[in-house]
Amino acid sequence: MESKIFSVSEITDILKDLIEGSFPFLTIEGEISNYRPSSTGHIYFTLKDEKAAIAAVLFKGKAKALSFTPYDGLKVKASGSLSVYGARGSYQIVVEKMEESGSGEILKMLEERKRRLAAEGLFDAEKKRTLPFFPRRVGVVTSPTGAALRDILQITRRRNPKISVIVLPCAVQGAEAAEQIASQIKRANTFSLADVLIVGRGGGSLEDLLPFSEECVVRAVYESAIPVISAVGHEIDWALSDFASDVRAPTPSAAAELAVPLLDGILFQISSAAENLRAVMQNRVQNMKLLVKSFSAENLELRLRTIEQPLLQRFDDAKEDLLFSLQKRVDEAENRIAFARRILEDANPKSILARGYSVVSDAQTGEIIRKAAQTQSGQRLCITLSEGKIGADVIETGNKTGESI
Incomplete structure (x- = not known):
């Protein structure tokens, strides 16, 4: 039986289907060698170990996402898919992502x-x-x-x-x-x-x-x-x-x-700040000069009077209020004293006697006689009047209230 004869393209296509179909995605660990970044942004290099090597390519879009800069001798883990390049009869890994070996841990x-x-x-x-x-x-x-x-x-x-x-x-x-x-x-x-x-x-x-x-x-x-x-x-x-x-x-x-x-920047800021401060101070001094010129001795006296007059008026008003309040209290006190004096005078026994009343007492004991029952026939009495005294003897007494003698 005669064996089948393959063309180069046929055997390459078979190997392409076999390799790419068997390894749609894989991770290869190896050392970078022959690192060749291109002007287009793609990166070409070789991954190798002690016994073998494989070509690799990292396209521009994926290369920008790298968190490190690759270099020859760096050990990496490259993940991607295997691709057969028929024109050269070679295969390579198209890298989707790459990290330094051990960086994952x-x-x-x-x-x-x-x-x-x-x-x-x-x-x-x-x-x-x-x-x-x-x-x-x-x-x-x-x-x-x-x-x-x-x-x-x-x-x-x-x-x-x-x-x-x-x-x-x-x-x-x-x-x-x-x-x-x-x-x-x-x-x-x-x-x-x-x-x-x-x-x-x-x-x-x-x-x-x-x-x-x-x-x-x-x-x-x-x-x-x-x-x-x-x-x-x-x-x-x-x-x-x-x-x-x-x-x-x-x-x-x-x-x-x-x-x-930056020293020059600081010096410029200081210079600008000093110039601004100088301008502000000059402006304020000029304003103060103009303000001072607007004052004369007469204006100052008038301003003082304007301030002083309300204060003096308030003082006079307060003085009058105080005097009025004191006088009112004095008048009220005098009225209370006069009223108390009248009460005292009305309660004075001499005043009562002056109105025609008299005080009758026992001539011997001095006991005040307030009712007829305290007397008896022949008893000697002393009658005190507003002016002078009268001695009298009891001839007859009426013991009941309102009883006529």
Whole structure:
């Protein structure tokens, strides 16, 4: 039996259907090699391991969504579909998304840590502090040999050479980096070394930036009494220290621009403010001069009289009211005294006697005789009149009221 003879196109189509149909979507882990970004925005590279390699392409739209910058030697996980390119007799993976190898686990760990620290209030917006308007000293917690420090120093000198920069050196990646970063932040606070702190480094992989997401660094940033600007990596990079800081800068250079005010701008503002103040003061002085000129001795006296006259009138009215009130009270008191005197005079025994009455008493005992029953025939009585006394003897008595003698 004679075997079937295939054309190149036929066998290629068969392999295309077989490969593309069998692997509609898959994830390949490997190391980037032969990295070739094109002018159109597409990215061409090779994924390889110790034994094999496969071509890969990342088209422009997907490339823009990357959270990192690929480079040769970087280990990644590329997800997409296999595609057979018949014209070259080759196959490749068309990448839909790509992440650094191990970044999925790292991101999961960071998200869990972010939620936990956020629940403690370390990222609360209301606890953020404003940056000082004109810091005398800017502290920089970063690697002393990194490009980030050179950029910060260059921008600071250009914007405002009057401001001092204090470098607090530390490792920015590796096992010891997090402790060194946290220690330098605490040292700056303990000795009040700066008015504002820039904490960060240049760009790098997700693993390279991990020290700035360690809990000790995040807490040191949150607890810092000195305002902190977080400047970790490039604009697309992020670390948990960004959320705990008072201000997050997209790059170390941007952090320097935020921390260091432009000296020329400040001098211009001061000059403008001084000119405005001078103009306001001159205007007020001129107005005061015009106001003073409007016053003469006669006008001042007239103004004084205008103020004084109502006060004097109120004083006179109050005086008259007081005198009237006092006189009224005196009159009322005199009337009460006269009335009391009349009552007393009417109650005086001499006044009663003067009206024709007399007082009869026993001549021997002096007992006042108020009724006939107190007397008896032959009893000696003493009759007291308004003027003088009369002695008398009882001849006859009537014991009953109204009884005639």
